[in-house]
Amino acid sequence: MTETLTYRDAIRRALADAMRADPDVFVIGEEVGRYGGAYAVTTGLLEEFGPERMIDTPISEQGIVGTAVGAAMAGMRPVAELMYVDFIGVSMDQLCNQAAKIRYMFGGQIGVPMVLRTQGGTGRSAGAQHSQSLEAYVMHMPGLRLAMPATVADAYHLLRQSLRQPDPVVFIEHKSLYAHAEEVDLSAPVPDWGRAAIRRQGRDLVIVTYSRQVLYALEAAETLAAEGIEATVIDLRTLNPLDFATIGAEVERTGRAMVVSEGPLTAGVAAELAARISEECFDYLENPVLRIAGEDVPISVSTALETASVPGPELIADAARRLVA
Amino acid sequence: MTAAASSNTGLEALYRQMRRIRTFEERVGELFVRGESAGSMLHLSIGEESPAVGVCTAMKDGDTFTTHHRGHGIFLARGADPNRMMAEIAGKETGYCRGKGGSMHIADMGLGHLGANAIVGGGVPAVVGAALVAKRRNSGAVSVAFFGDGAMQQGVIYESMNMAALWGLPAVFVCINNQWGMGTRIDQATRATALHERAKAFGLAAETVDGRDVREVHAAAARILDGARAGSPGFLAVDCYRFFGHARKDKSPYRTPEEEDEGRARDPIAFARAALIEGGMAEGAIGAIDDEVAREMDASIDFAIASAAPAMDTMFRDVYAPGEPEPEPLRTRIDRILARD
Ligand SMILES: Cc1ncc(C[n+]2csc(CCOP(=O)(O)OP(=O)(O)O)c2C)c(N)n1
Numbered sequence: 081m082t083e084t085l086t087y088r089d090a091i092r093r094a095l096a097d098a099m100r101a102d103p104d105v106f107v108i109g110e111e112v113g114r115y116g117g118a119y120a121v122t123t124g125l126l127e128e129f130g131p132e133r134m135i136d137t138p139i140s141e142q143g144i145v146g147t148a149v150g151a152a153m154a155g156m157r158p159v160a161e162l163m164y165v166d167f168i169g170v171s172m173d174q175l176c177n178q179a180a181k182i183r184y185m186f187g188g189q190i191g192v193p194m195v196l197r198t199q200g201g202t203g204r205s206a207g208a209q210h211s212q213s214l215e216a217y218v219m220h221m222p223g224l225r226l227a228m229p230a231t232v233a234d235a236y237h238l239l240r241q242s243l244r245q246p247d248p249v250v251f252i253e254h255k256s257l258y259a260h261a262e263e264v265d266l267s268a269p270v271p272d273w274g275r276a277a278i279r280r281q282g283r284d285l286v287i288v289t290y291s292r293q294v295l296y297a298l299e300a301a302e303t304l305a306a307e308g309i310e311a312t313v314i315d316l317r318t319l320n321p322l323d324f325a326t327i328g329a330e331v332e333r334t335g336r337a338m339v340v341s342e343g344p345l346t347a348g349v350a351a352e353l354a355a356r357i358s359e360e361c362f363d364y365l366e367n368p369v370l371r372i373a374g375e376d377v378p379i380s381v382s383t384a385l386e387t388a389s390v391p392g393p394e395l396i397a398d399a400a401r402r403l404v405a
Numbered sequence: 406m407t408a409a410a411s412s413n414t415g416l417e418a419l420y421r422q423m424r425r426i427r428t429f430e431e432r433v434g435e436l437f438v439r440g441e442s443a444g445s446m447l448h449l450s451i452g453e454e455s456p457a458v459g460v461c462t463a464m465k466d467g468d469t470f471t472t473h474h475r476g477h478g479i480f481l482a483r484g485a486d487p488n489r490m491m492a493e494i495a496g497k498e499t500g501y502c503r504g505k506g507g508s509m510h511i512a513d514m515g516l517g518h519l520g521a522n523a524i525v526g527g528g529v530p531a532v533v534g535a536a537l538v539a540k541r542r543n544s545g546a547v548s549v550a551f552f553g554d555g556a557m558q559q560g561v562i563y564e565s566m567n568m569a570a571l572w573g574l575p576a577v578f579v580c581i582n583n584q585w586g587m588g589t590r591i592d593q594a595t596r597a598t599a600l601h602e603r604a605k606a607f608g609l610a611a612e613t614v615d616g617r618d619v620r621e622v623h624a625a626a627a628r629i630l631d632g633a634r635a636g637s638p639g640f641l642a643v644d645c646y647r648f649f650g651h652a653r654k655d656k657s658p659y660r661t662p663e664e665e666d667e668g669r670a671r672d673p674i675a676f677a678r679a680a681l682i683e684g685g686m687a688e689g690a691i692g693a694i695d696d697e698v699a700r701e702m703d704a705s706i707d708f709a710i711a712s713a714a715p716a717m718d719t720m721f722r723d724v725y726a727p728g729e730p731e732p733e734p735l736r737t738r739i740d741r742i743l744a745r746d
């Protein structure tokens with residue numbers, strides 16, 4: 081059935097469907113129940129699932145993430161929520177020293193099948209502590225899975241898939257996508273967990289990206305197509321697992337690659353991907369792999385500075401044009 | 406209005422300071438409605454004027470402080486220039502932080518403001534550090550952390566209070582208990598609602614004061630600050646009410662109108678006004694204060710709107726110290742790489 085859904089609706093639907101299907105799934109976080117979520121993602125879920133499965137917490141991020149770790153070890157499937165990814169630092173020990181390492185440290189006895197839902201990115205003039213893209217912190221940490229949906233269908237399916245994983249998954253939404261609406265058929269097949277999606281295919285270069293930058297890359301690809309430049313746009317969907325097979329094949333076919341990420345450039349996701357492409361596809365490359373990423377600065381509250389400090393469609397198109405020239 | 410001028414603690418002066426805060430916050434709301442604010446994450450302190458004014462008038466020049474995300478009023482009571490504050494809230498270069506920080510990140514080292522914070526509890530431990538230095542250097546200064554009731558459930562607050570007590574630092578922890586943290590009422594966040602008892606457990610001098618009468622807040626704050634200055638850190642919870650939504654867009658559907666009416670009836674400004682009239686002040690004289698304040702705050706909107714947005718190249722400034730190399734802009738880097746062959 082085709083319907084018009086927003087990214088926000090799709091996440092809410094995924095949570096509701098997962099909770100209906102599995103009584104062990106529950107949500108725990110700040111303002112998730114009565115308030116309905118700071119970005120209205122969980123609106124209405126308290127009414128259906130009650131306060132034992134939609135647990136409103138005090139402002140205690142270490143406690144929220146740590147409680148989810150323990151509940152997952154004890155056999156349930158918590159979805160912990162951090163209102164903003166910027167608060168990940170407050171809970172970092174529970175996430176990186178506990179959740180990420182328990183399976184390994186304890187010799188494989190037990191896993192931590194929890195999902196940490198959060199949102200990041202720019203677009204609301206929310207300032208330096210509410211606009212960051214911190215996925216590199218997560219991608220850097222062995223033991224954590226990382227999903228970042230760009231499309232409405234993926235907002236739904238990646239979250240359902242995350243809730244079937246045996247290990248902790250950090251699920252980062254983009255705050256500027258919540259109102260993004262698409263015609264979707266949620267019963268249509270989607271790629272498996274860990275597989276990237278080729279959103280558009282072209283002969284001249286590959287743009288590898290994820291989250292909101294997928295939409296920007298597609299916009300850029302549209303502009304480029306009008307000029308006769310055909311770009312492939314790869315939506316990674318999950319950064320861990322990373323579907324390098326799909327990236328590699330497209331790079332070998334086109335010989336040019338550009339990686340786009342909203343997070344800061346240095347030691348970021350784009351750096352990792354570019355290094356890997358350079359190592360593994362060296363013989364096929366006609367140009368250096370170009371990283372397009374956020375400036376190496378904090379995000380300003382000033383809308384003008386905020387917008388200029390992260391990539392957009394024009395920058396992507398401009399760089400692509402010159403890369404293939 | 407300088408910090409020194411704000412140390413006039415007669416009721417008329419306290420009333421004027423509280424009125425300045427309320428009118429400023431109303432103008433912030435107006436700035437938003439006119440589409441001139443940087444974003445909508447604007448947390449107004451209407452209803453919480455007495456903790457700001459009562460505590461800040463007990464502070465001295467040289468004292469330092471940090472605030473939470475609802476800190477406009479506190480900084481105004483410490484002598485902020487409303488023009489530069491409004492400009493910061495609009496994300497303009499004439500603002501206190503050159504339009505980079507915004508409503509939740511206003512700071513001014515000259516007035517001892519070590520920074521507002523958008524991380525709940527994030528600004529509290531800095532006060533321990535500032536108090537440590539004050540003690541080491543014998544400066545006589547106190548450092549005051551302002552935060553909300555919601556922050557009382559963050560672990561960092563307890564690490565901070567414990568260290569301040571352990572080392573006998575001139576630190577004061579002020580909890581502005583407006584009863585709500587977003588949509589969570591204090592009794593939905595904790596069973597231990599007598600907040601000052603927690604501080605006592607660490608060995609701090611601790612009190613809770615009703616925020617309706619700003620004079621009582623001031624008196625309690627003066628006691629706690631005097632103690633801290635003498636090396637005995639303290640904690641003060643001020644009971645008040647968040648009159649409106651959490652941020653500019655929140656209509657508080659999770660509260661009943663009855664509760665809101667009751668909360669707003671605890672208005673510290675109405676209370677002070679009634680006390681002034683009872684003390685013989687003419688309504689017209691109070692109205693004259695209100696009018697004067699309104700003109701001051703209207704001007705802050707005009708100033709903010711007339712100010713320029715920060716120049717693009719300021720994006721790379723102040724990531725590191727002046728004179729240090731700035732981060733290379735992405736476009737420069739791309740030009741360099743693609744020009745290579
Ligand atoms: C570490 C952290 N967690 C959550 C938030 C989101 N948040 C911002 S303000 C707020 C409520 C704070 O309540 P309180 O401390 O009582 O201050 P008030 O808003 O009432 O002034 C929350 C949950 C945040 N900014 N930082």
Ligand SMILES: [Mg+2]
Binds near residue numbers: 555582583584586
């Ligand atoms: Mg509060």
